[in-house]
Amino acid sequence: MNSAAFIFPAVKGLQAQREYYVSMVPLDVMTRIFQFADDELPPEMRAQRVLNRARIPEIRDYILSNPANYVFSSLTVSVDGDMAFQALSDESPQIGTINISMASRFLINDGQHRRAAIAEALKINPALKKEHISVVFYQDEGLLRSQQMFSDLNRYAIKPAKSINILFNSREESSIIAKRVIEEVYVFQGLVEKERTAISNRSKALFTLSAICTATTELLEGVNISLQEKTELAKNYWNAVGRHIIEWNKVKNGEMKSADVRKNYICSLSITLVALGYAGNAIIQSASDTWEERLKNLSDIDWRKTNPEWENLVFVNGRVAANRSTQKAMSNHIRNILIETAGDKNGKSK
Numbered sequence: 091m092n093s094a095a096f097i098f099p100a101v102k103g104l105q106a107q108r109e110y111y112v113s114m115v116p117l118d119v120m121t122r123i124f125q126f127a128d129d130e131l132p133p134e135m136r137a138q139r140v141l142n143r144a145r146i147p148e149i150r151d152y153i154l155s156n157p158a159n160y161v162f163s164s165l166t167v168s169v170d171g172d173m174a175f176q177a178l179s180d181e182s183p184q185i186g187t188i189n190i191s192m193a194s195r196f197l198i199n200d201g202q203h204r205r206a207a208i209a210e211a212l213k214i215n216p217a218l219k220k221e222h223i224s225v226v227f228y229q230d231e232g233l234l235r236s237q238q239m240f241s242d243l244n245r246y247a248i249k250p251a252k253s254i255n256i257l258f259n260s261r262e263e264s265s266i267i268a269k270r271v272i273e274e275v276y277v278f279q280g281l282v283e284k285e286r287t288a289i290s291n292r293s294k295a296l297f298t299l300s301a302i303c304t305a306t307t308e309l310l311e312g313v314n315i316s317l318q319e320k321t322e323l324a325k326n327y328w329n330a331v332g333r334h335i336i337e338w339n340k341v342k343n344g345e346m347k348s349a350d351v352r353k354n355y356i357c358s359l360s361i362t363l364v365a366l367g368y369a370g371n372a373i374i375q376s377a378s379d380t381w382e383e384r385l386k387n388l389s390d391i392d393w394r395k396t397n398p399e400w401e402n403l404v405f406v407n408g409r410v411a412a413n414r415s416t417q418k419a420m421s422n423h424i425r426n427i428l429i430e431t432a433g434d435k436n437g438k439s440k
Contacts, residue, residue: 095172095189096123100227102175102184111175111188111227112164118219121209124167124196139240141202149207154215156261162208162223165201166243169194170230188227197236199228200243252300254285263317267310268303270321277332277342278302289352296341296348301360302328308367308421312375327370327381334388356404357393361412361420368421369428376429384428391427 098113153160171194177186198205204223212218230236259265272278282302283295306324313320332338337357340346348358356362373381392399403419404410 094192096192097187097189098225100175100186100188102177102186108228109175110229111173113188113225113227114222115225116219117208117221117223118212120165120223120225121205121212124165124198124205141206143206145203146207146210149203150210150214153207153211153218157215157218162204163201164224164226165205166199166226166228166239167201168197168199168228168230168236168239170197171195173227173229190227195230197230199236199239251285251287252303253283253287253298256299256303257284263320264303264307266317267321267324268299268306271306271324271328272297272299272302274325275328275332277335277338278328281341281348291349294348296338296351296358297363298360301363304360305363305367308364309370309374311371313371323374327374330382330385331366331370331388334385335393336389337393354395355393356395356400356410359404359410361404361410361417362393362424364417365421365424369425372425373428387427 098111098115100111100113102109102111104110169190172189172191173194174189175186176189177183208218208223228239256265256268272282272284278297281294281296283289283293283298287298287300289295289298306328309324309327310320313323315323335357337346337351337355341348341351351358370381373384377384395405403423404416406416
């Protein structure tokens with residue numbers, strides 16, 4: 091190459107009969123030379139989607155909050171310009187350097203939001219410039235090829251189910267607490283679907299981890315205590331709730347099948363768990379010394395789906411209406427039941 095060039099250490103590979111290269115690029119170099127400038131073009135003339143700037147702060151904060159253990163996958167970049175590979179030796183023909191003309195244009199096929207977030211993080215923590223991200227370089231073959239690359243790279247990308255994200259997440263407080271809850275709360279032990287957000291017909295699970303996590307987050311909203319104290323409070327609350335929901339205990343004791351409860355009752359639905367969490371938050375905040383006594387009211391609730399009280403509250407035209415409106419209505423309904431005095435039977439569901 092006769093012009094000035096960027097030189098990166100690289101490993102050469104072959105894919106679909108095309109050479110490509112993998113390199114480690116310093117973060118500050120990556121943000122300076124890889125730009126995204128297609129915002130003003132019509133969709134059919136772009137090789138990428140428009141940058142969604144609302145996503146950037148979340149990714150930026152993830153880096154800044156976890157400087158010792160953040161993880162990023164590779165960027166994929168097409169090089170519109172001269173690019174040449176030079177092997178380290180005849181004995182190592184696939185290890186060497188790539189020389190890329192400084193006049194080249196770099197097109198990010200995959201990873202534009204990571205690049206933008208890293209750029210923002212570097213402004214706040216310049217020490218990150220010493221770190222690297224892996225970059226996969228392809229030779230640019232024109233707009234149609236770049237558009238196809240974007241389509242292919244995203245074709246089989248499936249977002250993991252919320253439950254398994256929670257199961258594998260040891261960073262966020264809500265996930266940590268939820269995992270302790272399903273391990274140590276009696277009615278949840280052995281009855282939680284930990285991977286999927288839906289329970290299969292033949293499963294013995296009665297609850298999903300995602301529903302328990304969301305419900306516990308509602309329970310602890312605005313409760314300003316330590317992580318350990320929150321975990322203990324959550325365990326105590328759900329154990330107390332479990333003592334007053336007959337169907338849960340019958341499943342635990344082998345007197346009912348999980349499938350029958352899921353089919354005929356609403357007490358294990360996500361909308362119900364979240365409502366229990368919301369109601370629990372209300373009674374804990376307003377009656378911190380007597381909240382366990384208030385939970386006795388749960389024993390009076392008729393959880394059967396045939397109970398007409400659930401129509402237009404949980405069900406609309408015979409189907410569960412899992413939307414914000416019904417969730418709020420159900421949450422308020424359960425809260426109103428629990429804030430009644432233990433001996434007051436007026437307005438009970440049974």
